[in-house]
Amino acid sequence: MPNSSRKTIFTTISIDKETAALVEKICKRYSLKKSEVVKLAFGYIDKAHINPSEAPESVKSELAKINKRQDDIIRFIRHYEEEQLNPMIRATNSIALRFDAIGKTLETLILSQLEASQERQTAVLKKLSEQFCNHADVINNQSKQINALYQIHQRNYKKLLQLIQLYSELSACGVMDSKRKENLKAEIRNQ
Numbered sequence: 088m089p090n091s092s093r094k095t096i097f098t099t100i101s102i103d104k105e106t107a108a109l110v111e112k113i114c115k116r117y118s119l120k121k122s123e124v125v126k127l128a129f130g131y132i133d134k135a136h137i138n139p140s141e142a143p144e145s146v147k148s149e150l151a152k153i154n155k156r157q158d159d160i161i162r163f164i165r166h167y168e169e170e171q172l173n174p175m176i177r178a179t180n181s182i183a184l185r186f187d188a189i190g191k192t193l194e195t196l197i198l199s200q201l202e203a204s205q206e207r208q209t210a211v212l213k214k215l216s217e218q219f220c221n222h223a224d225v226i227n228n229q230s231k232q233i234n235a236l237y238q239i240h241q242r243n244y245k246k247l248l249q250l251i252q253l254y255s256e257l258s259a260c261g262v263m264d265s266k267r268k269e270n271l272k273a274e275i276r277n278q
Contacts, residue, residue, distance in 0.1 A: 097122075100125075110124055110125070172258070175258050176255075176258050176259055179254060179255050179258040180255065182251075183251045183252075183254075183255050186247070186248075186251050187248070187251075190244055190247065190248065193244075194244065197237070197240065201233065201237060204233065205230070205233075208229070208230060250275060253271050253274050253275050254275065256271055257271040257272065257275070
């Protein structure tokens with residue numbers, strides 16, 4: 088509810104008949120008062136930083152300016168992808184491939200060592216069981232511990248591969264995929 092103690096002071100302006108007809112036409116089209124049309128028009132001119140003394144350019148030339156700006160932005164994005172993102176993706180991919188190769192090598196090495204270790208343990212168990220039957224439980228517990236370590240290694244290896252995959256997906260996200268990037272970063276933090 089407006090404050091009745093404050094009074095608005097109105098002023099008048101002089102316009103020609105052609106302009107008055109244009110104001111009337113706009114008032115009828117949008118169901119506005121003349122004062123509202125003038126107030127809104129001047130507000131628009133002020134916000135858009137339009138100089139009313141300069142003749143407006145054609146819509147076609149304005150659209151061409153907008154298209155040029157869009158083309159400049161697209162060119163920048165493509166240049167950024169070419170110069171920054173694509174090398175990062177390639178580097179991340181090569182790192183992921185190296186990690187995968189190293190992980191497979193380590194897995195093979197660990198499995199062979201486990202097999203050799205298990206063979207040695209079996210031989211020791213046979214000798215110990217022949218000589219010391221009461222020590223069999225202790226040796227079985229060692230075997231379970233080694234198996235548990237192997238399981239822990241498998242889980243850690245899977246987590247490592249998941250992290251590499253998430254980093255790869257993160258680096259593959261385009262400039263406009265900020266929501267996807269944030270989701271991937273949250274998944275990485277959770278890992």
